[in-house]
Structures are given as structure tokens and as C-alpha cells.
Amino acid sequence: MNPYIPVLIVLIFGLTLGAILSALAAFLGPRNPRPEKSDPYECGVPKVTNANEKMSVKFYLTAILFILFDIETIFLYLWAKAFPQLGWFGVIEIMVFMVILVAGYIYVLKRGALEWD
Amino acid sequence: MPDFSILITHGVFHLFAALITLCSLMVVVSKHPVKSAVFLVVDLFLLAGLYASLDSHFVAAIQVLVYAGAILVLFLFVIMLLNLQPEELKGLKFSAVEAGTLVISLIGFLITIVTAFKGDQTGLGDGSLDPAAIETAGGNTYVVAMKLLTNYIWPFELASILILMAIVAAIVIAKKDQKKPAAQ
């Protein structure tokens, strides 16, 4: 059996369940909207500023470093899978790969891109 | 029941293809960047499904893990960071020359590629690794790993340098203005 048939079944089930839960909220339950109620909730006080403020660039830097390290992890997994056959050759190969990336990591640390203040 | 399975395979492919085309279209024409990004996520997920149907399990997983799970998160973050508003699409200038060029290039692409591969497929590779052979050799992931770490060792090491350069470049570019207040 194709191993992706269960994936499809579960995917359809999950999407349906999510959609049902999302729709249940709209159909069950009372509905009497008032302006105060539909204001953004800020612990009761009237809202001060809009939600559309610019966010810190830190989040962006985190995301960018995440991508690059994520790819490194993927390559590490590939190597781990082939490790028994490659032996020392593979270890040296991945060491070179890692040393280059650790250089990048040290640069990131030195530039203070990981400092959250 | 071979006919049945062929029917299903084709049906699934055409369903996926239709959805992918639709999502790609929505990515390009959506007014709101967040909408585009979400459609792109769905698009990438569906493409991963196509890869899986082509027995490229590892690539499918990477597609979801890196593309949908990492790169598009970065896009979403930047869209939210810059607080981009829906864009006016009225400025889409379809000058006849541009649109015509696009359509003709599309048709040219289709004809070129389809005719190029219409004939026999020999000479393009050793053809030794059909799905059954991959299965006996230790699974798709293992075969890809061995190929990458033996035949493609130089591109693999160069990829690390590329990533290193991307890290440095991104930080230099994005953090540039942060130093100014400290200097003043």
C-alpha cells in the first residue's frame, strides 16, 4: 500500500476537524455583538494604539538564522543516515562542513545578533 | 486491478496539478501579501505531495521542513515586521508587448521542453535507480545521502560556504542601521 494513503486520510480528517471546530463556534452559542465587546481586548482599558506597530528586527534576525541552521541540520541528518557506510571519510567531510558553519556562528555571536535586550 | 490504480494515480495528479496552478495564480494576483504567503505555503505543501508521489520522499520532507516551515515563516515575519498593507493592483500594466512576450515565452517553453523529452530517454542517466532498486538499496533517504556525500562532495562543501556567506550578508545588511544610534 502506498505509504501516503494514511497521510491523505489523516490530513483530510485533521482539516475537517479544524474546520468543524472553527465553524461550531459560529453556529452554536448565542450571538449578540456590542461595540465594547468587539473591541480588541486590552484588560478592560480603552485601546491605546493600533495593533499595526512595527515589530523589532530581532524576530527577523532569529528567523533568518533559523533557516540557515535548519538547512545545516538537514545535511547533518543526511550524513547521519549514511554514517555507517561512510565511516571516517564521512566524519571528516562533515567536520569540514561544520567548521565553516561554526565560523559563521561565531561571527553571529561576535556581531551580537543574538543579543535580546 | 491495475486500471483502477492508474485511474487513481492520474486523478490524484490532476487534482494536485489543478490546485497547485490555482494556488500559484492566487500567490501572484492576491492583493494582500499575507494572503499570497499563505497560498504559497499551501502551494509548497501540495508540491511536496507531488514529490512524494514521485517516490522522492526525502525531498518531499525537506520541501515541507525548509520551504514551508522556514523560508515562508521568514516571509511572513517580514511582512508583519514592515506592516505591509494590501497593495493597489490597478497599476498592473499589461502593455501588449509585455503580455505577449510572456505568453509566447510560455508556449515556447512548453513546446521546447515537451519535444525535447518526447523521444527516448536513454543517455540521460544510468537509469539504475528505479523505486524498487532504491528500496533494496536502503531507501530513498539513504540513496540520496550516499549520492550527496560521495558524488556531490564538492557542491556539498561549497553549500556550506554559501550558507556562511548568506549568514554574514544578512546580518551585515539587516543590522546596519542598528549601530548608528550607538555612535551618535
Added chain:
Amino acid sequence: MGLTADEFTIQFIATLIKFAIVAGLLLQIPPLMVWAERRIPAMMQRRKGPNRVGIFKWRIYGLMQSLADTIKLIFKEEVVPEGAQKAFYHLAPVFSVFPAFLIAMAIPYGPDIHAFGTIIPLSVIRVDVGFLFIFAVSSLAVYGITIAGWASNNKYSLLGSLRASAQMISYEIPLGMSLIPPVLIYGSLDLNKIVEAQNHFWKWGVFLSPLSFVLFLIAMFAETNRAPFDLAEAEGELVAGFHTEYTSAKFAAFFLGEYVGMFVLSCLASTMFFGGWQIPFIDVQKLDELTGFIGVSAIFGHVTLMLKATFFMWLYVWVRWTVPRFRYDQLMSLGWKYMIPLGLVNVVLTAVVLAAVRFS
């Protein structure tokens, strides 16, 4: 491929049955965990906790409270905040639920059953890439959070969601790196093969690669946004995080996603480091032959895994009521400055030691 029509039918029906069982199991988890999260701290603080709701005179330690809460939650009014991005607001819970269900199906809940002339694996989804499937799909869970926070048009939601997603993506890397040494040791990405390789008590991952386990445990807490890393819903600062503006069944959907995610990571920790369905000093796979009944091994294995997972679920609650919350900068520097270097060192050390032992 390679299967006759009969085998296909058997596998297909088996898939449906397994799927129904696991889905039923997963839907029980949020109510049970809500109950546990109220009773266990009550126990620790010498309080009673919820103990009133019951049917007739059976109160079963207040377990019915969760049922009552669920019903109440579903019938609550839905309040859509003004200025919300409607489509995304309604879509976000879907994005939060389906990854949780997909990843839960990839856990091997017991040893393979040899029955009806074929092999039935006891995980619903078994693909070539093994547990990379779990990582891949769980990385999609970020979207539910990000979109929910963004669509709510509330600055606390947005800040909470950005914090939560930045935290999740940061800790995905240590989580991934911590599982490379087990792959090196057991030589497979397939969870079932990894469990089969841990057939002896001293071969459990926690003994062969203890540092990996520590890293995984920390990353596991951070990945699910749980205390002490629950910065995303730091109620003192951010109201309730990304689901501030969500009410009624949509709120329940986020909880479902969160608790199922916790459960899957608990199962993954048990599988990678504590032998999964293996019982110490007993060969589970032989139980079928010994007793003469097909399925005995499956039941024993399943119960074992559930007990191990229950321990981790309990650990979640225990830690929540024991350890104070981190600051956000502490959280980020822990992830990026300590866990990633440690993870890399762990990988290198394991590889060198293994290579020295195997290829010298």
C-alpha cells in the same frame, strides 16, 4: 506495489482501524490534561482542586469537570474582534489542529503485528523519511500561531504570536540536533527500527546518549511553549498571548493542538530515549508466540508506551508548578548560545566515539 489485492484490503482496513483508535485517543487528551493540570498542582499545594462535578453520586475525582468545561466552551458566544482579518481569523485554528494530528499518527504505538499473512505496523503513517516527517509537519504549526496573532488585530496577540513563533523556530534546531546522535547510534530514521534496536535495557537512548536527552527535554518544553518557557502567554505581560481574542470552540481548537503536540513530543521522547514500547528485561515481540494470541504484544507494548508518555505529561505539569518563568532574552540566549553549540558538540563527540569504536 508488490501487494496483492487482498493484502491491500487488509492494510487499508487496518489503517482505518488504527487511525480511529489513535484519533479517539488524541481527542481524550485535552480534557484529561486540563483535569490533570488542576488536580496535580492542587495535590502539590495541599488543596482540593475541582472535585464537585459528577453524575449522580459518582464524582470520580472531579474528572467530569473537564466534560462540563468542554460543553460550556463549545456553547459560548463567539466574539470576533473589530478590525480582524476575518478569513485568516477563522483559518488559524485549522492550521493549528491538523499538524498535531498528522504528527501523532507517525509514532509507533506498538510492535509490528504479524497477522493475516502480512505485517501490520502499529503506526498509522510510516514513510521512508521516518521521524523527519514529524519535524516537517510540526514546523507547519508555526503558521497557526502567527496567523492567529496577526489576524486578531490586537497588539498583545501579535506580540505574543511573534514571540511564540520565534521561540518555536529557535528551539526547532536544538530539537533536531539532539536527535542526530540516536540516529548515528541506531543507524535508522525509522522510529520503529530505533525502538527495535533498544531491545535491551542498557541500550536505551538515555544511557547511550544522555546529553541528547537533556537537550531534547529542554527543547521539548520550549517547543510546546510550556512553563518555564511560556513567554508567549505570559499572562502578566501579554494578556494571554496569541489566542487572546479567541473564544468558544476556536479557543478549544488551539488547546487541542497544543496538548496533542505535547503528547506527541512525550511519545517521541519515550520512543527515542526510553525504549518506546519495549518493556525492560522482557522481549515484547516474543509475547505473541509465548501466549499464542496475536495482538498480546501490541497491547502490552501500547500500554508501556502510554505509561512512559504519561510520565512525560506529568513532568510537564510538575515543571510548570515548580520552576519560575524565564525572561525572553534568557530564553533566546539559552537556545542560541548554549543549546546549539552543545548540540553540535554532542553530534561531533558521538560521531568520533562511534567511528573510533566501529571503524578503527
Added chain:
Amino acid sequence: MVPVDFYFVLACLIFSLGLFGALFRRNLIMVLMSIELMLNAVNLVFVAAGRAIGNVDGQVMVLFVITVAACEAAVGLAMVIALFRKYGTINTDILRLLRG
């Protein structure tokens, strides 16, 4: 087995749509997303062709393409942010006028 031509046609469609977006959208982020679409079309061709001729080189190529795509997205978006900081817009029309 679906004929490999179908995949090529699909890839051409995605590529053309991506090209269209990259050429005609004004928002720099939209341009980058369209480029991602184009890269994905290329990936699809690699995988489908590799599957058709029976080797896995195509899949290894996809790994490299994804690496390049990640680096491209990271640096491209960094530039988007830098541009936004400097000029307060990422509309390509306005940025072109600023060239001086």
C-alpha cells in the same frame, strides 16, 4: 505512472506564473515570492525527470536548489528591510525613481 510530460507542463505553468509575478508586481516581497515559485517549478522538473530516467541526481540537485533558495530569501529579505528603513517603501516603482 503519470507521463513525465504532464509534470513538465505543470512546471512550465508555475514558472510562467512566477515570472509573471516577478515582472509585474510592484511589491518587492511579492517579487521574491514569485521567484520562490519559479525555483519550485525548477525543482519539480528535476524531481520528475530524475524519476523518469531512474536516478536520484535530480533529488540531490533539489537539495542544492533549496539551499540556494534559503540563502536567496535570507539575503533578499535583509535587503528589503534595509530598503524599507532607508526609503520607507518597498514599491519598486518608487524605488526606481529614487535612483537619481
